[in-house]
Amino acid sequence: MSYPASPITTYLDDLASNKPAPGGGSGAALAGALGAALGSMVANFTVGKEKFAAVEERAKTALGECERLRGELTNLIQADVEAYGKYAEASRLPRDTEEQKARRRAAIQEAMKGAAAVPMEVCRKGRELLKVCQELLEIGNPNLVSDVGCAAELAFAAIGSALLNVEVNHAFLKDEQYITAQKKELEPLLTSAQQMRDSVYNETRKRIRE
Amino acid sequence: MSYPASPITTYLDDLASNKPAPGGGSGAALAGALGAALGSMVANFTVGKEKFAAVEERAKTALGECERLRGELTNLIQADVEAYGKYAEASRLPRDTEEQKARRRAAIQEAMKGAAAVPMEVCRKGRELLKVCQELLEIGNPNLVSDVGCAAELAFAAIGSALLNVEVNHAFLKDEQYITAQKKELEPLLTSAQQMRDSVYNETRKRIRE
Numbered sequence: 001m002s003y004p005a006s007p008i009t010t011y012l013d014d015l016a017s018n019k020p021a022p023g024g025g026s027g028a029a030l031a032g033a034l035g036a037a038l039g040s041m042v043a044n045f046t047v048g049k050e051k052f053a054a055v056e057e058r059a060k061t062a063l064g065e066c067e068r069l070r071g072e073l074t075n076l077i078q079a080d081v082e083a084y085g086k087y088a089e090a091s092r093l094p095r096d097t098e099e100q101k102a103r104r105r106a107a108i109q110e111a112m113k114g115a116a117a118v119p120m121e122v123c124r125k126g127r128e129l130l131k132v133c134q135e136l137l138e139i140g141n142p143n144l145v146s147d148v149g150c151a152a153e154l155a156f157a158a159i160g161s162a163l164l165n166v167e168v169n170h171a172f173l174k175d176e177q178y179i180t181a182q183k184k185e186l187e188p189l190l191t192s193a194q195q196m197r198d199s200v201y202n203e204t205r206k207r208i209r210e
Numbered sequence: 211m212s213y214p215a216s217p218i219t220t221y222l223d224d225l226a227s228n229k230p231a232p233g234g235g236s237g238a239a240l241a242g243a244l245g246a247a248l249g250s251m252v253a254n255f256t257v258g259k260e261k262f263a264a265v266e267e268r269a270k271t272a273l274g275e276c277e278r279l280r281g282e283l284t285n286l287i288q289a290d291v292e293a294y295g296k297y298a299e300a301s302r303l304p305r306d307t308e309e310q311k312a313r314r315r316a317a318i319q320e321a322m323k324g325a326a327a328v329p330m331e332v333c334r335k336g337r338e339l340l341k342v343c344q345e346l347l348e349i350g351n352p353n354l355v356s357d358v359g360c361a362a363e364l365a366f367a368a369i370g371s372a373l374l375n376v377e378v379n380h381a382f383l384k385d386e387q388y389i390t391a392q393k394k395e396l397e398p399l400l401t402s403a404q405q406m407r408d409s410v411y412n413e414t415r416k417r418i419r420e
Contacts, residue, residue: 004219005217005219006217006218007214007216008213008215008216008217008218009215009284011218012243012244012280012284015247015250015251016246016248016250016254016280017250017251017254018255023248023354023357023360024248024356024359024360024361027245027364030218031364031367034237034241036226037222037225037226040227041225041226044227045228067226074218074222144233146374146375146378147233149370149371150234150237150238150375151234153367153370153371154237154367157241157363157366157367160359160363161359161360164360164363164414164415164418165356167356167418167419168356201370204374205374208374208377208381209381
């Protein structure tokens with residue numbers, strides 16, 4: 001069963017239920033996909049219009065970027081659910097002998113790395129999307145400026161939500177090198193994402209009010 | 211056609227396309243519904259558990275609130291699309307005589323009030339959800355603390371995105387009293403929402419790292 005192909009209400013029902021997945025990591029990916037779709041909308045109202053002929057190539061590139069990110073983030077909605085499935089599978093491994101216990105522990109650690117890798121990807125894609133939002137603020141059809149602001153807000157929420165899901169997995173991981181590498185990447189990513197979100201959002205509000 | 215009953219990918223395709231609706235206001239409502247669903251998930255992993263018997267009634271209340279908000283925000287996904295439809299309908303009214311022109315102008319203004327009312331509701335529901343997140347941070351199953359943080363992040367993104375869509379309509383509305391009343395409500399709403407989001411989010415990260 002694939003969530004992206006399911007009705008929105010089915011996804012929301014399962015998210016709300018006492019099933020362990022989908023959870024916050026998957027929801028974060030969907031928030032990011034919503035942001036990417038809004039970016040595409042802005043680009044789609046810019047590409048091919050006489051009025052914006054001077055930025056045609058840049059608008060086409062932005063559209064391509066948003067569509068790529070939308071596809072990737074949509075896949076991550078499901079990947080997060082499957083990563084949890086692998087963790088649950090590892091937890092069910094037998095643990096009668098010492099050898100089995102060791103094998104189970106290793107499988108759980110491996111599955112948890114996979115579970116951290118998915119929201120990590122959501123964070124990266126979210127920041128890429130924020131960069132495209134900066135470009136769309138500059139070249140996009142100004143009638144859709146509010147949608148650029150929404151795209152940035154949703155991209156940032158995807159990052160903020162996914163980050164918590166990376167950190168939750170860190171709490172149970174024993175590979176310090178793996179944790180340190182992710183932390184080193186995440187801290188500046190979050191700082192720059194917050195700055196990009198704030199600058200796009202505030203500029204959007206300013207232009208709406210002008 | 212109802213978007214909440216449609217596959218996620220269909221909604222994302224239409225959001226990304228050069229159709230004027232769905233747009234940012236509808237996407238904001240969906241982000242809020244995602245947050246409410248995650249709040250319900252946390253409550254569902256708290257209610258009925260021996261370990262959390264002391265907060266059983268409060269957890270049940272929080273669950274009821276999240277489910278109500280999820281239903282309302284899900285309806286607003288579609289309401290925003292329909293509000294745009296009414297505006298488009300008003301724009302197509304005949305404008306050959308002075309009388310027709312006046313009637314069309316009035317119909318457009320009325321439709322725009324409706325189009326501002328939907329994201330206004332998303333802002334209100336988003337703030338209600340942030341209040342429930344504060345409660346869930348206090349009483350919810352601590353194993354799901356990251357989901358409380360995600361719910362707050364998504365609720366805030368719903369408010370931030372919806373706010374831009376209220377303000378876009380203000381730019382074209384002529385009823386100053388209507389605009390002033392909404393602005394008066396929105397400014398403190400946004401300030402308190404930002405504070406609630408920051409406090410829930412930062413406390414969530416702290417607990418994950420503990």
